[in-house]
Amino acid sequence: MSEPILSVRDLSVVAQVEGTTHTIVDQVSFDLQRGEILGLVGESGSGKSMTSRALIRLLQSSRLSVSGGSAILKGEDIFTFDERAMRDVRGGSIGMIFQNPSSHLDPVMSIGKQIAESIRFHKAVSRKEARGRAVEILRQVGIPDPERRYNAYAHEFSGGMRQRAMIAVALACDPDILIADEPTTALDVTVQAQILKLLTDLRDTRGVSIIFITHDLGIVSQICDRVAVMYGGRIVELGGKREVIGSGRHPYTAGLVACQPAEGHPGERVRTINGQPPRIGHMPAGCRFHPRCPRVDEWCSTVCPDLVTSGPGHQVACHHPIPHTPAEAAT
Amino acid sequence: MNVKPAPLLEVTGLNVHFGGTGFIPGLRTPPLRAVNDVSLAVMPGETLGLVGESGSGKSTLGRAILRLGELTSGEIVFDGTDMARATVGDLNRLRRQSAMIFQDPYGALNPRMRVGDAIAEVLRVHRKVPSSRIGSRIAELLNLVGLDAGYANSRPLDLSGGQCQRIGIARALAVEPKLIVADECVAALDVSIQGQILNLLMDLREQIGMAIIFIAHDLAIVRRLCDRVAVMYLGRIVETGPTEEVFTEPRHPYTASLLRAIPDIDPDRGLPENPLAGEPPSPIALPCGCAFHPRCPNALPDCSTGEPPRLGRDGPHRAACILPPGEIRI
Amino acid sequence: MTLARTQTARAGFRLAFGGGPLPLYLGGAILLIWFALAVMAPLLAPYDPIFQDGTARLQPPNSVHWFGTDNFGRDILSRIVWGARIDLQIALFGVVFPFLIGTTLGSCAGYFGGWIDTVLMRIIDVVLAFPFLVLMMAIIVILKPGLSSFYVAMALVGWVSYARLVRAQILVIKSSDFVLAATSLGYSHSRIMFRHLLPNAILGSVVFSMSDAVLVLLNGAAISYLGLGVQPPTAEWGIMIAEGQSFITSAWWITTFPGIAIVTLAMGFSLLADGLGELLGVRE
Numbered sequence: 001m002s003e004p005i006l007s008v009r010d011l012s013v014v015a016q017v018e019g020t021t022h023t024i025v026d027q028v029s030f031d032l033q034r035g036e037i038l039g040l041v042g043e044s045g046s047g048k049s050m051t052s053r054a055l056i057r058l059l060q061s062s063r064l065s066v067s068g069g070s071a072i073l074k075g076e077d078i079f080t081f082d083e084r085a086m087r088d089v090r091g092g093s094i095g096m097i098f099q100n101p102s103s104h105l106d107p108v109m110s111i112g113k114q115i116a117e118s119i120r121f122h123k124a125v126s127r128k129e130a131r132g133r134a135v136e137i138l139r140q141v142g143i144p145d146p147e148r149r150y151n152a153y154a155h156e157f158s159g160g161m162r163q164r165a166m167i168a169v170a171l172a173c174d175p176d177i178l179i180a181d182e183p184t185t186a187l188d189v190t191v192q193a194q195i196l197k198l199l200t201d202l203r204d205t206r207g208v209s210i211i212f213i214t215h216d217l218g219i220v221s222q223i224c225d226r227v228a229v230m231y232g233g234r235i236v237e238l239g240g241k242r243e244v245i246g247s248g249r250h251p252y253t254a255g256l257v258a259c260q261p262a263e264g265h266p267g268e269r270v271r272t273i274n275g276q277p278p279r280i281g282h283m284p285a286g287c288r289f290h291p292r293c294p295r296v297d298e299w300c301s302t303v304c305p306d307l308v309t310s311g312p313g314h315q316v317a318c319h320h321p322i323p324h325t326p327a328e329a330a331t
Numbered sequence: 332m333n334v335k336p337a338p339l340l341e342v343t344g345l346n347v348h349f350g351g352t353g354f355i356p357g358l359r360t361p362p363l364r365a366v367n368d369v370s371l372a373v374m375p376g377e378t379l380g381l382v383g384e385s386g387s388g389k390s391t392l393g394r395a396i397l398r399l400g401e402l403t404s405g406e407i408v409f410d411g412t413d414m415a416r417a418t419v420g421d422l423n424r425l426r427r428q429s430a431m432i433f434q435d436p437y438g439a440l441n442p443r444m445r446v447g448d449a450i451a452e453v454l455r456v457h458r459k460v461p462s463s464r465i466g467s468r469i470a471e472l473l474n475l476v477g478l479d480a481g482y483a484n485s486r487p488l489d490l491s492g493g494q495c496q497r498i499g500i501a502r503a504l505a506v507e508p509k510l511i512v513a514d515e516c517v518a519a520l521d522v523s524i525q526g527q528i529l530n531l532l533m534d535l536r537e538q539i540g541m542a543i544i545f546i547a548h549d550l551a552i553v554r555r556l557c558d559r560v561a562v563m564y565l566g567r568i569v570e571t572g573p574t575e576e577v578f579t580e581p582r583h584p585y586t587a588s589l590l591r592a593i594p595d596i597d598p599d600r601g602l603p604e605n606p607l608a609g610e611p612p613s614p615i616a617l618p619c620g621c622a623f624h625p626r627c628p629n630a631l632p633d634c635s636t637g638e639p640p641r642l643g644r645d646g647p648h649r650a651a652c653i654l655p656p657g658e659i660r661i
Numbered sequence: 662m663t664l665a666r667t668q669t670a671r672a673g674f675r676l677a678f679g680g681g682p683l684p685l686y687l688g689g690a691i692l693l694i695w696f697a698l699a700v701m702a703p704l705l706a707p708y709d710p711i712f713q714d715g716t717a718r719l720q721p722p723n724s725v726h727w728f729g730t731d732n733f734g735r736d737i738l739s740r741i742v743w744g745a746r747i748d749l750q751i752a753l754f755g756v757v758f759p760f761l762i763g764t765t766l767g768s769c770a771g772y773f774g775g776w777i778d779t780v781l782m783r784i785i786d787v788v789l790a791f792p793f794l795v796l797m798m799a800i801i802v803i804l805k806p807g808l809s810s811f812y813v814a815m816a817l818v819g820w821v822s823y824a825r826l827v828r829a830q831i832l833v834i835k836s837s838d839f840v841l842a843a844t845s846l847g848y849s850h851s852r853i854m855f856r857h858l859l860p861n862a863i864l865g866s867v868v869f870s871m872s873d874a875v876l877v878l879l880n881g882a883a884i885s886y887l888g889l890g891v892q893p894p895t896a897e898w899g900i901m902i903a904e905g906q907s908f909i910t911s912a913w914w915i916t917t918f919p920g921i922a923i924v925t926l927a928m929g930f931s932l933l934a935d936g937l938g939e940l941l942g943v944r945e
Contacts, residue, residue, distance in 0.1 A: 043521035044492075158610045159385075188384035189548070193592040193606035200602060215522060218594030222602050242598045259526040260596050262551035266575060269533060270526035270555060276491045277521060399845055426847025438838040443860045452856070453846055499842075506846060 004031035005176050005209050006055075011069035013047070013054045013233075015061075015280065022280050024064070025050050026233040029307070032177065037203055037210045039224035039241070041217060041256075043277045047233035048213045052179045055211075056090050074176070092122045095170030099182040101162040105154040111165045112138065112150030118172035134172070140205075141168045142198055160191035167198065174206070181213045196223050217260060221245045226313075229253045232278045232288030235307055239314030249310055249321035252289045287319065295320045337411075338372040339509055339542050340396065345369045345405030345415075347388070347395050347566075363615050365391040367566040369405075370642070375509065378536060378543040380557030380574065382550060382589075386611055388566040389546045393512045396544065397429055398422060410509065427457055430503035434515040436495035440487040446498045447483025453505040472501040475538075476531060493524035500531065504539070514546045529556055550593055554578050559647075562586045565614055565622040567639060572648030582650035584627050584659050621652070629654055685936025688871075691929030699745035706739035710896040719912050729914040731905060733894075737914060740896040741922050747897045748878060748926065751811070751890075755877035756870050758816035763823025764859070764866060770824065771831030771862075772854055778828075785821045793818060797880070798889060806889040811881060822873070823866050830862035864941050871934030875927040882923055898923050 013025035025047040032038050042048040053059050054066050055078075070077045078089055090096070098104045106114055115134035119125060125133070131150070138146035141164045157165055163183060170178055180199065184192040200223050202208055212224060220227050220241060227244040229237040229252065237250040248254045257263070258271040275292040278284060284291050290300040299319050307317040347366035365388040373379050383389045394400040396407055398414055407414045410428065412421050433439035440449060450469050454460055460468045470480035476497040487495050496516060503511055513532070517525040529552060536543065547553050553560055554574055561571040562583065570583040581587040588607040609626040612618055618625055624634040633653060643649040650656070698705060707727075708714075714734035722729045728737035770781040788796070800814035801807075834840060835858065843853045882899030884890035891897040893904070898919040905915030 043523060160610050188611070189550075189592040190384065190588060190607045191610055192594075193603060194608070196594070197602055197606055216594060217522075218596045221596050221598040222594045222600065245596065245598045256522060257596065259523055260551065261526065261529065261549070261555045262593075262596060264555065266555055267533070268555070269530045272526040272530065273523040276493060276524070279491070394841075397845055399841060423847060426845065429845070431842060431845040433838040433842060435838055439842050441839045441843075441857050441861070444856075452848075452852075456846070456848055456852070502842075502846070 002034065005034050005074065006032040007070075007072040008032075008055070009070045009072075011051065011054060011071065012067045013050050013059070014065060014067040016063045016065075017281065020281070023067075023283070024233050024280060025054060027069070028230075028233075028235050029069075030228050030235065030238060032209050032211060034176075034209055035203060035207045036226065037200070037212055037224045039220040039227040040211060040213045040230060041215065041220055041227055042230035043215060045232075045277055045279060046230040048230045049181050050233075051230070052096075052181055052211060052213055055179065056094055056096060057086055058090070058096075088122065091118055091170075091175070092173050093175055094177045094179060095173070095175040097163075097166055097170050097178060097180040097183045099185050101159075101166035102154060105162065105166060105169065107154055110151045110153055111157070111168070112146075112152075114169050115172045118169060122173040134168075137168045137171050138165075140202070141165070141171070142194075143168070159187055160194060163187060163191075163195055164198065167195075167202075171202070171206075171208075176209060178202075178208050178210045179213070180210055182215070183212075184219070185214070185216075192219075199223065217245060217257060218262075229256070232283055234288060234304075234317065235315075236289065236318065237314075237316045238307065239311070239316075243311065243314045247324040249314070249316045249324065250289075250318045251293050251295050251320075251322060254322055255292075255294075287317075295322070336374060338408075339375045339377075339410060340371075340373040341406075341408040342372070342396060343370045343406040343408070345392070345395060345407065346403040347391050347401065348403045349401075361615050364566055364617060365614060366395060366402075367617075367639075368641075369563075369566070369568055371561055371568065371571065373510065373542050373544060376536070376540045376542055377559065378545055378557045380553035380560040381544055381546045381563065382548065382553055382560055383563035384548060384589075384611060386565070386614060387563040388614070389563050390514055392563070393431075393514050393544060393546050397431060397512055398425060399431070427506065428508055429510045429512070430506045430508040432496075432499050432503050432511060432513040432516040434518050436492045436499060436519060437487055439499045440495060440502075442487055445484055445486055446490070449498070450483070450502050450505050453502055457506060459505065459507065468505075472505055473498075475504060475535070476501045477527075491524075492520050493527060496520060496524075496528055497531065500528075500535070504535070508541055510542045510544070512544045512546070515548070516545075517552065518547070518549065525552070532556065550578070550590060562589070565611055565617060567622065567651065568642060569623065569652070570650040571642065576648045580648075580656070582648065582656045582659065583623075583652045584629050584654075585623050586650070587659055588628075629659055682936045682939040684932040685940060688929050688932030688934070688936055691925060692933060695745050695749060695926050695929065698742050699749050702742045702746055706736075706742040708736035708739040710740045710743040711735065711894045719908065719915075721912070722914055728918045729912070731901070731915045732908060732912070735894075737901075737918050740901060741898065741918055743896040744898045744901065744919065744922070745926075747808075747891055747895065748881065748899075748923070751808075751881035752874045752878045752926070752930065754812050755815045755819070755881060756874050758812060759819030759873075760823050760866065760870050762816055763820035763825075764827050764863065766820065767824035767827030768831050768854055768859055768862065771828040772835060772850070772858060781824065781828075785824060788818060788821045794880070794883065797884065798887070801884065801889045806892070808891050811884055811890045815877060815880070819873070819877070822869070826866050826869055827862055830865055831858055834858055834861050868934050868938045868941065871930050871937060874930040878923065878927055878930070 009029045011025060011028045012023060015022045015024050028051055040048045055071055066079060071079055073093060112134045115137055116130040119130040119133055135146045135150055138149060143149050143161060143164055154162055184195050187195060199210060203210055214220060224241050226239060227241050228235045229244065231252050237244055237248060237253045244253060245257060248257060255273040259273060261270055273292050278288060286301040286304055290296045305317045305319050307315045310316045310321060345366055346368060348362040348364050350360050350362050369392060381389045391400060395402045402415060405415055409425055414421060414425050447469050450472055451465050454465050454468055469483050473480050473482055478497050517528050520528060545557055557574050560574045560577050561568045564585050570577060570586045577586060581590060591603050592606060607626055620635045620637055621639050624630040640651045640653050642651045717730050718734040719732055720726055720730045726736050730736055766781055770778040796818050797814045800817055801810045804810035804813060840853060840857055843857050881890055885897050885899035886903040891900055893900055901919040902916045908915055
């Protein structure tokens with residue numbers, strides 16, 4: 001395998017709440033290959049969004065901070081960068097797409113201007129050239145009549161077009177990595193399908209790597225190459241989407257797949273995972289999942305399992321992973 | 332001879348339009364037609380799924396049925412009374428026999444009230460049980476939704492989303508309703524919690540036998556829970572029928588493309604090649620003819636003119652499309 | 662969102678265990694001290710506040726008269742302590758009546774909307790069209806100068822701010838799901854308004870009433886200063902300043918001490934308002 005474009009090691013994020021420190025993201029490590037779509041899946045509070053925001057060092061509150069780890073982007077650890085260098089990374093090497101485009105687009109600057117502005121901020125090009133590139137990007141993200149739409153404002157776009165515009169802004173400086181944080185959650189399913197298509201097309205044509213954060217396993221199995229499942233701030237399983245979704249070895253992954261309402265027959269009760277996801281400040285000791293786990297034993301409640309390799313390109317953090325083959329059962 | 336049981340709820344030709352008023356004719360804003368000529372029926376104990384994307388009018392319809400929003404015209408016959416022309420007494424009867432469950436589990440509960448008090452309030456207002464039995468009835472209701480009676484003393488903010496949604500359901504059940512309108516009641520919950528609430532609804536339906544109008548955009552959930560389904564597009568029902576029939580053999584191109592657009596949890600199936608293009612137009616400027624024709628891959632010249640097609644009248648599975656059922660290609 | 666929720670939920674807990682915001686305690690302490698002084702005025706005040714000692718006029722602060730005496734030979738300290746009774750009363754009644762009237766009318770307007778709302782908002786426009794003090798003075802003059810007329814005028818003019826504040830809050834909360842839920846459960850208008858809307862809408866007004874108390878206090882002083890409020894020889898801080906102003910160059914203590922009294926009391930209220938606002942998560 002070639003050199004990864006981004007290599008995250010032991011990333012931790014802590015929150016200071018009324019004098020006590022809570023770990024929200026706990027020693028997260030993963031690699032992102034060139035041209036790969038990596039899914040980051042988890043429920044609310046699993047730390048998936050926080051992980052992505054920590055990468056570009058845009059944590060929403062001053063109470064949050066990165067407490068350790070490294071993120072090697074093209075050979076350099078971006079956690080050692082100062083704010084100025086970080087600004088070049090954001091929008092330069094890493095583009096962000098959010099769930100709610102209307103709150104992340106400038107309402108008083110035309111869409112085209114926002115793209116051109118970003119190009120000129122990061123690259124030394126003339127105004128005219130920037131405009132030309134912006135129109136070209138608008139065309140690429142499937143906005144019809146881009147010359148005219150260049151001067152349109154965010155509120156003049158429909159929901160799906162606004163998300164396309166947001167993707168265009170993120171693409172302005174030809175980034176190596178796109179971080180997409182639940183980009184289709186606010187959209188209708190038919191429009192969601194269009195945006196997912198657009199993102200995979202962009203990956204194919206531009207070779208951009210995408211970190212796709214979502215709670216929807218359906219989306220993951222359709223567009224991602226590899227998946228990292230997060231629970232309670234930790235990655236509990238990481239691997240190719242076929243291995244993780246098709247034959248997940250962590251009881252949480254398997255439970256998550258089983259409790260999809262599409263799995264099963266009408267009128268049949270939905271399989272569920274007992275209990276509630278842990279809340280910040282109430283993280284269980286040992287394995288974060290042990291209070292809800294069907295395969296739990298005493299060990300799980302005291303020792304937190306590390307992410308260990310359980311197959312080719314497949315890692316799982318569980319003391320008692322689910323066996324799928326005789327070889328796995330033996331380990 | 333078989334006597335056809337009377338429906339609990341029968342909606343006929345319901346319209347809900349907003350705005351469209353103004354003193355100066357030229358400056359009058361066009362009305363937003365949220366619900367257009369909708370007719371549907373719900374049998375006692377039946378679960379009807381109301382499916383559609385944002386702006387399809389499904390929530391507006393749900394609220395209009397419970398008379399929680401304005402309506403422009405039409406009939407809503409609930410248990411033999413037309414609630415669209417209800418007197419104060421009729422409305423009180425509707426309120427005593429229906430309840431609603433909301434999307435935001437926190438928003439639906441008064442943040443300053445203990446959850447036990449919120450349930451007790453329903454029992455007192457409707458004089459469901461003598462005041463000496465209120466405490467035990469609250470415990471009963473909490474147990475029914477799978478919560479310990481001790482939760483009566485907690486406030487909504489101390490609970491998780493799933494627990495709050497259970498409280499919302501317990502409060503709805505306190506009314507002892509014949510009809511519950513559940514508006515996207517699992518959309519805000521985590522997947523692992525969604526299943527718990529869905530199972531609870533299925534259990535309660537078996538135990539209590541109330542009818543449910545289940546409003547949702549998630550087709551997989553609707554398929555699991557509902558007996559019948561009505562698909563809405565821009566304020567109209569475009570297809571209705573028994574859930575399995577609609578899902579396996581959709582007769583309206585919109586239903587078909589909606590079904591195809593759901594991301595399937597199958598790692599070997601990629602994205603659908605040609606997703607449905609475009610987005611729903613604004614309900615202020617509805618297209619002529621069938622509202623779906625600008626996006627429809629099967630559209631014929633006739634689709635863009637005249638009145639929108641009406642739901643067929645043949646059998647339980649009906650669609651509002653001029654194409655014969657076999658001709659839909661998506 | 663979640664953070665804001667937890668904040669409100671924890672407010673009570675923090676208060677009970679002394680973790681509340683500092684301004685709250687500071688403001689509360691100042692108000693408590695003034696309240697205690699007012700209650701115990703007969704015990705604490707060294708002299709009769711209206712007794713005129715012809716032999717001790719315009720005395721600067723000394724060991725007998727700690728804060729000095731005025732031009733009639735009355736003891737300033739005693740007058741300030743007794744005056745606290747009147748001024749606290751002004752702050753209290755000058756706020757309570759507008760608060761009650763404004764909250765009731767404002768919530769009706771917000772909840773029912775329609776013509777009730779339109780009529781009420783136009784009345785508010787009319788009241789706001791006049792300069793505040795001029796309108797107050799006009800009402801008091803029509804009624805007959807005195808403290809009770811001041812309260813009536815305050816109620817007639819001051820309610821508008823509360824009405825607008827509560828109306829805006831009600832409009833926001835009215836569209837929330839729990840109010841819709843209350844309607845769907847068949848609750849009466851009065852139950853929805855008093856049990857569900859008001860408890861959630863009133864916080865902002867409570868905080869505002871604290872800062873309003875400051876304005877009322879200063880207003881009361883101004884009205885008394887103009888001779889329309891409390892009538893001499895009653896001890897009241899505003900009158901004391903009014904009476905002392907001709908001696909401001911020769912006998913600074915006559916005006917300075919009541920001035921400090923007004924400032925500290927006002928500060929107490931405004932600190933309390935800040936603290937309450939922070940504790941309850943209300944932003945003005």
